[in-house]
Amino acid sequence: MNEKRPNMNPEIAIRAEHVSKVYKIPHERRVTLFETLAGYVMRKVSYETFFALEDVSFSIAKGEAIGLIGKNGSGKTTLLKILSGMIPPTSGSFAMRGKVAPFLSLGVGFHHELTAEENLYLYGAILGIPRRDITRRMSDILRFADVERFRNMKLKNFSSGMVSRLAFALMIETDSDILLLDEIFAVGDKDFIPQSFAVLEAYKKAGKTIVLASHNLALIESYCHKTMLLSEGKLEAFGNTKDVIARYVAH
Numbered sequence: 001m002n003e004k005r006p007n008m009n010p011e012i013a014i015r016a017e018h019v020s021k022v023y024k025i026p027h028e029r030r031v032t033l034f035e036t037l038a039g040y041v042m043r044k045v046s047y048e049t050f051f052a053l054e055d056v057s058f059s060i061a062k063g064e065a066i067g068l069i070g071k072n073g074s075g076k077t078t079l080l081k082i083l084s085g086m087i088p089p090t091s092g093s094f095a096m097r098g099k100v101a102p103f104l105s106l107g108v109g110f111h112h113e114l115t116a117e118e119n120l121y122l123y124g125a126i127l128g129i130p131r132r133d134i135t136r137r138m139s140d141i142l143r144f145a146d147v148e149r150f151r152n153m154k155l156k157n158f159s160s161g162m163v164s165r166l167a168f169a170l171m172i173e174t175d176s177d178i179l180l181l182d183e184i185f186a187v188g189d190k191d192f193i194p195q196s197f198a199v200l201e202a203y204k205k206a207g208k209t210i211v212l213a214s215h216n217l218a219l220i221e222s223y224c225h226k227t228m229l230l231s232e233g234k235l236e237a238f239g240n241t242k243d244v245i246a247r248y249v250a251h
Contacts, residue, residue, distance in 0.1 A: 012097065013178055013209040014060040014083065019092035021053040021078050021233075052078040054233045055092070060211070062097070062177075065204050067220035067227035067241055068213035069248055074230040076213040080104055080180045083211070098177025098209070101127075103168065103184050110163060112156040116147055119155055120170055127174050137173060144195065145169035165192055172199050179203060181212045185219070217245050 024047040053075045060066055068076050081087045083094060084102030109126055110119045120141060124134040134141075142148040145165040147158070155163060168184060181200075185193050200223070203210060214220055220227055220241060227244040229237040237244045 010097070011061055012059050013062040013064070014094070014096055014211070015058075016083075016094040017057050017092055019053055019056045019079075019082060019089045019094055020051060021075075021082060021087070022090040023050045023052060024048070025050050051233045053082070053089070053230075056230075056233075056235045057092075058228065058235060058238055060209060062209055063207040064226065065210040065212065065224045067224035067244075068211055068230070069215070069217065069220060069227060069245070070230035070236075073232075075233040076230055077104070077182055078233075079230070080182050080211065080213060084180050096178060099175070100178045100180065101171055101174045101176035102180045103171055104180065104182045110155055110167065113154060115154055116142065116151050116158070116166060119166070123167070123170055124173075127171065129170075129173055133173070141166075141169045141173065144172075146192065168196065176208070178209045179211070181210065181214075183214055185214070185216065217249070221245055 026047055056075075056079065068079070070076055078087075080102065081104060082089050083096065084100060084104060086102065086104070109123055111122060114122065117138065120138065121131060121134055124131070138151075139148065142151050145162070145168070147162055147166055150158070150162070158166070179200075185196060200210070200212075204223070210224075212220065212224060224241050226239055227237075227241040228235060229244050229248050237247055
């Protein structure tokens, strides 16, 4: 079950029950179409089952800021993509209460042959932001992303950091109840990061529900009420942030 307005405790913003994501990795490399068809006909195709997530269950209350930590490949991004609706779980169910803003793969959906302004209108429409609101806030969005003087430049001439900052600056304009954040400070510089963190602090004070995945343990400890630790696709711990971080560091 994947419901945007689930029938659950009104104080719960996110609930996941036994969520798993399984990928099948073929053992044999097939280069040509003939080899692929022959493999199916002869039934010699063998696969390895890989659990990106395995039997993950949790509940997050409305207004909580939750950290998400673990080594690369532990399942953090996979979990956020499932919660955002970008990919379906293989099994299990999850439910979300409220409008969701996923800050994942920033800039995906932008058209590199369009200018910064044109992309803001295009992506704003995808995010459900009225055109008049984009027009009214255009200068503020471009200024926040530090690309105001490049407003009429095609995105193909932007650096990846500029594109990500532009996407982040637009997405914070969405009036969302739940924010899913995946290493959003990895693309920022010394000036952009404090700006972004100030926005997150404001969201936290406003009672937004936030899930923040990061390798920056100091950031997680200072910002998050509780933290989840993923290890090889399994939820190893979920509780007090300092305790979970101590467990992660100890191992």
